[in-house]
Amino acid sequence: MGKVVKKMKLSLRKILLTVGASAVLITAISAASSDSGKPQEQAQNPEWQNAAESVSDPAFIIGIYKGYVAVYEYGSDEPIKITDIPVITLTNGDALILAKGIEVADEQELNKRLEDYTG
Numbered sequence: 001m002g003k004v005v006k007k008m009k010l011s012l013r014k015i016l017l018t019v020g021a022s023a024v025l026i027t028a029i030s031a032a033s034s035d036s037g038k039p040q041e042q043a044q045n046p047e048w049q050n051a052a053e054s055v056s057d058p059a060f061i062i063g064i065y066k067g068y069v070a071v072y073e074y075g076s077d078e079p080i081k082i083t084d085i086p087v088i089t090l091t092n093g094d095a096l097i098l099a100k101g102i103e104v105a106d107e108q109e110l111n112k113r114l115e116d117y118t119g
Helices: 002-032 046-053 091-098 106-116
Strands: 060-065 068-073 079-085 102-104
Touching: 060 079, 060 091, 060 106, 068 102, 068 106, 091 102, 102 106
Parallel strands: none
Antiparallel strands: 060 068, 060 102, 068 079
16 A cells, blocks of 8 residues: 555646646746737846847847747837737747836847847
């Protein structure tokens, strides 16, 4: 009987870990693809934080609009371009960064960053 209880505990632990990981993934995806579409503050990821610090007067924000990667003029709530890149096809990390918004200085940097999501 002890082996059966031990196996049940291990199975229950695996189920709980799977459910927990799924909940985190669903939360990240739903937050990244929310219909508000308005980009928020820059992510606290050091790699992106360094990039944001180098942008003194950003011209654009790359964010999300209705589940797609979108481009906003800095300070605007409405996108000026909605790409055909679904956020759901990106990594969770990229989706979270986009949900926060990525500040870019000019069109050259904008195009470079958008290319990163298509390849």
